[in-house]
Amino acid sequence: MDTTIICPRFEKAMSMLSQRWTGLVIYQLLTGPKRFCTLESSMGISGRVLSERLKDLETQGIVKREVYPETPVRIEYSLTDKGLALEPLMKEIEKWSQDWIEVEEKSESEQ
Amino acid sequence: MDTTIICPRFEKAMSMLSQRWTGLVIYQLLTGPKRFCTLESSMGISGRVLSERLKDLETQGIVKREVYPETPVRIEYSLTDKGLALEPLMKEIEKWSQDWIEVEEKSESEQ
DNA sequence: TATAATTACTTACATAAAGTAACTAACTAA
């Protein structure tokens, strides 16, 4: 059979990136550290899933979480080196999307 | 509020790529046209979802489907130009995964 | 002639993942 063996590293990276929201969270963090509520409202992700994703990304060493004991408490999420290393990849998605994706705009009547 | 507006093209591309299996299907097709059963068995995706993904990718103009009326019938899936344009992105995922992903190998005892 | 095999799916049903909305904890401000 013509079965290609897929590199397990690639497969692991891909399964990480193909979880819903993961890519967008990283993309947002490329512009600097962000708070929970900022991420939540800027991408329309639910708090439940955002919390889950940030935990996963922290476990994988892609995101770090820092607590500033102000009032009210400020918690910032930012990218580690491993996370920052995803920038070229994100740039490629930007490029491809600009070259190939069309945005169908809604006409006023169907809004 | 410090809400970044995300480019709708980028968001569309990302939501496509962050569907389970989509990336791997494209990756497999970068090595040449493939049949349904080959994709199915080489990546461990279920037939139900593979069928769904191939239809979506065809609709989006990323994959094309060609029928060869042999016996038994041969149907080949391959990338369009839009799909082939994803190669640099896939290369970046490969690079990143090689630099940053560790594969934990199972010791014989815990197999 | 009947049975099995092949490919490319589809269908019905079960489980897992994600969305929704309300709730908690710790604190401050009115």
Place this chain on the structure above:
DNA sequence: TTAGTTAGTTACTTTATGTAAGTAATTATA
């Protein structure tokens, strides 16, 4: 005392995916 803020968590619903069997068209085999 009530309300507001941030960063979550919890219980419940909806959606997505997995599983396994079924279909249709054709050929090969017993």
